[in-house]
Amino acid sequence: MTTATNSNNPTIRKRFKLKLFWKILGWFWLTIVVLITLFSFIAYINSGKVHFRVLPPPIMMELENATVKAQNYFNRTETRQGRSKRRMREVFILNSQGEEYLGRPVPAILSELHSRVQRADRPLTAFRKQEAFVGGLPLQIQGEPYRLYMQQRSRMFSVHLVRSFFRDITKTLLFAVFVISFPVSFLLSWVITKPIRQFQLATQEIKANLANRSNLVKLNNRSDEFGELAQDFEDMANHLSRLLSSQKQLVSDVSHELRSPLSRLKIALGLMEKNSQDKNIERIKLEARRMEDMLENILTLSRLDADEIDTQKEPCDLSKIVQSVINDAQFEASEASINIKSQILPNCDLRGVQEALYSGIENIIRNAVRYTGQGGTITITLENTDDHYLLTVADSGPGVPEDELDSLFEPFYRAEFARTRETGGVGLGLSIAKRAFALNGGTITAKNIEPHGLAILVYFKTT
Structure with a gap:
């Protein structure tokens, strides 16, 4: 129904909605990635594997200072050298054969570090969970070549251990994330959201037709909470179906019962008009015609809903049907000084x-x-x-609010501004049109036009 457009209505902005599937997928994936990384790191640091790296600049400077001090000690007199042996217990000094200058046992991690330093000929660091050594700078003791190493606290290398972990297992971690965790997360998310998708399809089916419940039947076969919810949903749909059927039957019965007294009323009005000059008779006749139109619309809608109309399709010319309706409407339009302009494509054949x-x-x-x-x-x-016939009926009325356009085709719907005695009607015309066109494979939409007015667009597939 055409009503005044409310230009003050704010534009409704659609908020971006992230689907539940992607939310669940994201959380599953993040959780699996964190768990894989955490367990891999724990296994990495507990493996006992020794890691070798180039010395960072701060440790290198500390090592150089220690080496210079050690060399100074050994360049002094024999007495000072003996004293230096006691003071050099904080470091390890190894010769080319891996023997310690003070005769102490050499840890395995230090022995392996010494071998690598000699091959690389540069200082390195070796560390694992609870041990860390740095060194490899050369020094001379009594003309013999040695290399100096320092033992460090393992906590000083915690950052390096984490960096080493990610450097060593980057490829493995990426493989686990994309080849293992993502498919697993995707599968879990799909399984969890599948019943929700079925519910969505079920509601769409029921919205289109209460009798169509194929997806709801599938959900009823589940033995979990989704199955119980589907059963409750079906019970609700059955209840609504019974209520709607009762309502339609009541409307149809009442409409049929009212036609007989209405016919008698029209006959009585005809007799009164011959014997009386009362001006109110015309008003009564007008209201009687409106009531007759209303009852006819209700019965038509009832027949369409109940599939009582003959649905046998046959070849027809849409152009002739439209032109015939226009010719009939010309009389009603002329009374209101309304100009009907038409441009009808001939020979629009369809079944x-x-x-x-x-x-x-x-x-x-x-x-x-x-x-x-x-x-x-x-x-x-x-x-x-293209492959459609398009019928457009555009008026120069005030239009309707944008948020009410879709509701125009609902039975008995009329915008508040349209409820006037002058326009009449009860909101059934466009609802009947929608059902009638759907029976012929057509679709109907409405839109506002500039500067004002409403356009009804009907699409029919060409044969």
Whole structure:
């Protein structure tokens, strides 16, 4: 129904929504990656493997200072050298054969470090969980070549151990993340969200047709909470179906029962008009016609919902049907000084139910006449666009709020501004049109047009 456009309504912005599947996938993936990394690091530091690295600058400077001091001690007199042996217990001095100058046992990690330093001919560091040695700078003692090493606290190398871990297992970690953890996370997320997707499909099916419950049946077969929820959902759908059926039956029965007294009322009005000049008789006749139209619309909608209309499709010319409806609407439009402009493409052949097509087209054109207003213009076009016929009925009325466009095709829906005595109607015309066109494979939409007005667009697939 055409109503005034509320230009003050703020534009509704759609918020970005991250689907539950991707949220679950992200959390699963992050959790698995953290666990893989943590367990790998624990295994790495407990493996006992010795790691060798080039000395960082601060440690190198400390080693150089220690080597200079040691060389100074050994360059002094024999007495001072004896004293220096006691003072040099904090370092290890190894010859080319790996023997310690003070005769102390050499740890295995230091022995391996000494071999590597001699091969590389440069200072290195060796560390593992609880041991760390640095060194390899050369010095001379009584003309014999030695190399100096210092034992460090392992906690000083905690950062280096972490860096070494990531450097050593980067490829393995990437493989675990992308080849193992991602597919596992994807599978878990898919399994968890599958019932939710089925519920979404089930609600869409029920929204289109309460009798269509194929996805709900699949969920009912589950033995978990989703199955119980599906059963509750089906019970609710059955309850709604019974309520709607009762409502439709009641409306249909009442409409049928009202037709007889309405017919008698019209006969009585005809007799009164012959014998009386009361001006109120015309008003009563107008209201009687409106009531008759309303009952006819209710019965038509009831027949379409109950599939009681003849659905046998046959070849028909959409152009002739549209033109016939326009000719019938001209009389009603002329009373309100409404100008109907039409541009109808001839020979628009399709297979359809002619009764439903005529009813749907009649309702959208009469709706345009009703809401265009005195002296307005209605433009009707029928054209061929790609593989569709497009029927457009545009009026010069005030239009409707954007957020109410989709609701125009719901039964008994009328925007608040449209509820006036002058326009009449109960909000069934466009609902009947939607069902009538759907019976013929057509779709109907509505949009506002500039500077004001409403356009109804109907698409039919060409044969």
